[in-house]
Amino acid sequence: MKKKHVLRLLAAAVTMGMLAGTASCGNANQKTAQENPLAEEADSAQTEQEHESAEEVDMVFRGGTVITMLSEDDTDNTAVAVKDGEIVYVGDEEGIETYISDATEVIELDGQTLMPGFIDGHIHEPGNMMTEKKxxxxxxxxxxxxxxxxxxxxxxxxxxxxxxxxxxxxxxxxxxxxxxxxxxxxxxxxxxxxxxxxxxxxxxxxxxxxxxxxxxxxxxxxxxxxxxxxxxxxxxxxxxxxxxxxxSTLPIIEYTEEDFSSAMKEFQELANSYGLTAIDSGGTIYETEDPNQYEVLSNMHSAGDLTLRINTTSWAGQPLEGKESDRLIKLLDDSQKYTSDFLQICQVKFSLDGVPEGATSALLEPYTKEAGQEEGYAGTQKATEEDLTAFVTAMNAAGYSVETHAMGDASVQRSMNAFEAASEANGGTPDGVINKIAHVNLLTTEDMTRMADEGVIAAMQPLWFYYDPFFSAQEESNLGKERFEQEYHIRDMIDEGIIITGSNDYPVTADFAPLHAIEAGATQQSPYEGEDDDPAYIRNPEQSATVYEMLQMYTVNAAYGAHMDDIVGTVEEGKKADFVILGDNPLTCDVKAISDITVEYTISDGRIVYQK
Incomplete structure (x- = not known):
């Protein structure tokens, strides 16, 4: 069952060419596996010779469909080999044979579909797994x-x-x-x-x-x-x-590092069962200082207990003045010792406005009288444009990415003003910096163009796209029908060239299964039984993304946004063995059956971390 939605948005995709640059943290410039000139020069004879003398491997997957996410037409591969947690072969049944020994674990796909592990582009880990205890x-x-x-x-x-x-x-x-x-x-x-x-x-x-x-x-x-x-x-x-x-002066509920570690393990189990192998954090539900969060996650990785790659996020508080950027730069600088293939520490987040149902999203035009606010009220923002610009400029100059929470068109506009001004002040957006706007459900045509031009990612939630009569009615009342229908123009955003990542903003939306969101984004209606054929749940069907675009949001786009596209997000030689194996092919099955596809296996770093 779905939880009532409160914020909402989706994530879309663009062509691989737009994502060619590696999204490493800080100012590091690395080449992706796709850019390896040796691989490009290798002819078929060399490849055959390499395969004949190939090393025996740890795992082989064969007999299925491999969706590499390198292009929509790359559908001829049926087998993958893994050694030491990395992909060493992607090809056909004949080529895979030379990799198999008595020590190789062979998984027969039997027609199932292997694709990159899903990556949630905006989630508050460990969510209810932490808070439900107290x-x-x-x-x-x-x-x-x-x-x-x-x-x-x-x-x-x-x-x-x-x-x-x-x-x-x-x-x-x-x-x-x-x-x-x-x-x-x-x-x-x-x-x-x-x-x-x-x-x-x-x-x-x-x-x-x-x-x-x-x-x-x-x-x-x-x-x-x-x-x-x-x-x-x-x-x-x-x-x-x-x-x-x-x-803030009320007593608080104390959580320990042990609470966090235990909750993270529980959270990972559920995430892995959904096919997730990585997340881009929207900020943890954790009341202890960030350095402890990083240390706990690093210790989990050292112990072999981390099964999700995480791009972490540190919260920026109010007031957003110079001292806040100084604090966060020192925090992130001091925490770089915890970074690894599983842990990125290079992103901060600031909530610039609220939510439309609470009449706290910042709008360019006033709320309706039905919102129950004073005449002319259009919401307010949590930082001035000057303070936000100074903050973004300082964080970007230090090599760190900034994400704003912005749901109203006025707050999206202010975010873009700050991102543009920071880029100008810094002589361009520094290498390795990827700025984002979370939710961005309402924006002007001009700001669509600016987001695309500046490479600012839209971190969106597909399960907010369709009409939920239990929640959408309140938002429609507060915004008015015409403006309500201007939200979530995903097709327009994709066509403009905006990179969209997919997520469900758990625990705001309790269901964070990617397959449910992928169906919702491709149909613009509810993916849930009893609702998926009801016209009352449809919203803006002309704004639907294709299934492949939805898959991009949860793989290549999200990998890029999480500073991980050099190691995950596609199935290709040299990348990490992070896969999901599905019981059916989302590209060929009925679009309204995507949410019913089973997750058969989830593979993280060459380890089976979930098996149906």
Whole structure:
């Protein structure tokens, strides 16, 4: 079952020619395997001779279809050989024979499909695997205050020693007119603060005890980009959108490095079962300092426990002034000792605006009156253009990439202004720097062109593309029908030349199975049983991507965005053996059957990390 969507977007793809440059961290310039001149000069006779004297290998996959993702027409290969975690042969049945010995593990594909392992382009690891141990996750699909009260009281009774009760997954549909208030929380039997995050994680509902402890009053000023909600009498409702910093003095839930390591192992198991072999982090759900995060992940890799390659992300906080770039540059510089083939440490993220359903996305034109805001309200942003530009300029100059969270067209515009100005100030975008905008669901035609020209990646979420009547209705009401229909113009973005990566923004969207998102992006409708043939779930069908473009978003594009395209993202000799083996071929099966394809094996660095 799908979790209600709160943010939304997808990721698309461009031709391999646009991704030819290696996306290594910092200023390193390396050649990809595709650019090896020796490989290009080798003629068929040399290749045959090499195969005759080929070394025996660790693993062989044969008898299937190999989707290399080098081009849409590269479909003639049926076998792959792996030695020491790297691909040493891609070809046919005859050629693979010379690689097999008694010690070789031979996997018969029996017509199944082998392709590069999937890469999620924006995910908050380890997500609920961390928080579910000490925080309540409200039941999915039950937007009912009576259910919420019962679940919360049970959690409170079962955890008497917690200093604060936190929950997540609150659906605004549980409230009249989708406007959250805390009156019902007075019925909870507790004298401790209670804070509930909505599905988007951008909005929080605090009980009266929490507001009093944090000193939040009617006179409180929200942070830039945030909003405090009041009822018709001008009293606090307890709902804060992108203003959780007002509650920063409340007790926190402590998590240890052991908690993080355990949660990461659990998260990896689920990710591997979906065919994922790498992720581009949108920022961890982790309340300990970043250096500990990096050390834990590095230790997991040293112990052989890391089965996902990770492009990590460090959060940039408010206010976004010079001292924040100084802090992050030092943090990332000091953490380079943890880098490896499995761990990239070269990216920071700043949330520039909020979400349209919470009326905190920054828009170029005001929200509708149905959004319940003052006349002319268009949202606010969390940093001035000057501060954002200075921050991006400093981070890029130090060799580090910047990702902004920007859902409204005004925040996308400000992001692009900053990226362009930084490039000009630095004499061009430094080698190894890949800037991104996460979500980018609404943008102008001009900014589409600028994103393509500047090479700024759109990190998008395909399961937000179609019309979800439980959530899309609120967004349509806040934006108005015409502007609502301008969101997620994926076809236009691809045609303009924007590099899009695919993700589901877990745990904002609970389902992060790539095959579900790939189907959704190719159909622009729900991939779920009972919804996939219902016209009520279709949105902008003319904006569909092709299946191959969707596969690119989760392989070559995501590898590039994660600074890993020199080692993964395609199936070719010299790259790491990160594969997913599927029970059917997504390029040839019915597009509405893609979400039903089974993951048979997931291979990470030449290791079987999942088997159906």
């Amino acid at each position: 925080e309540l996750i409200l039941p999915e699909g039950q937007a009912d205050l009576d259910v919420y009260k019962k679940e919360l009281q049970s959690f409170i009774d079962a955890n008497p020693d917690l200093p604060i009760y936190k929950a997540s997954g609150m659906d605004l549909q549980a409230f009249p007119d989708n406007i959250a208030d805390n009156e019902w929380m007075d019925e909870l039997d507790t004298d401790k603060p209670v804070v509930i995050a909505d599905v988007s994680s951008h909005g929080n509902l605090a009980n009266k005890i929490a507001l009093e402890m944090a000193g939040v009053t009617k006179e409180s000023t929200p942070p830039d980009g945030g909003k405090i909600f009041f009822d018709e009498e001008g009293e606090l409702t307890g709902y804060l959108s992108d203003a959780v910093s007002l509650l």
